[in-house]
Amino acid sequence: MTATAKVLLLEDQMMIAFGIKAALEKHGFEVVGPFSDLASADETKADDFDLALLDINLGNGATSESFADRLLAANVPFMFLSGYGSAGQLPERFAKIERMTKPVREADLIENVSAMAAQGRG
Numbered sequence: 001m002t003a004t005a006k007v008l009l010l011e012d013q014m015m016i017a018f019g020i021k022a023a024l025e026k027h028g029f030e031v032v033g034p035f036s037d038l039a040s041a042d043e044t045k046a047d048d049f050d051l052a053l054l055d056i057n058l059g060n061g062a063t064s065e066s067f068a069d070r071l072l073a074a075n076v077p078f079m080f081l082s083g084y085g086s087a088g089q090l091p092e093r094f095a096k097i098e099r100m101t102k103p104v105r106e107a108d109l110i111e112n113v114s115a116m117a118a119q120g121r122g
Helices: 014-026 038-042 065-073 106-119
Strands: 006-010 030-035 051-055 057-059 078-082 099-101
Touching: 006 014, 006 038, 014 030, 014 106, 030 038, 038 065, 051 065, 051 106, 065 078, 078 106, 099 106
Parallel strands: 006 030, 006 051, 051 078, 078 099
Antiparallel strands: none
């Protein structure tokens, strides 16, 4: 995969989502979304994107865990974004999934997304 990888973005805070989207597009990535809720993201097909960035907490008690399970099953690389740092516990099945703490630094975001894009689907 190259820098033209399609990145699905699931983030409920639109100001953050558009900042991430702008940073990714500036570096040559195509952004699918951003989606602010599971219902919208669930309408996508796994072949609509190459990798994904998922906010863990989507507000009102909703999380992105079910979408993450779908990505794991389809071998789609993804990374969690969280405003809670490492304090928020995730189920053991996500123990090896990369997590970035918001607000993310653009350089760190691009480095991590580029690494996922280069790795491709497992």
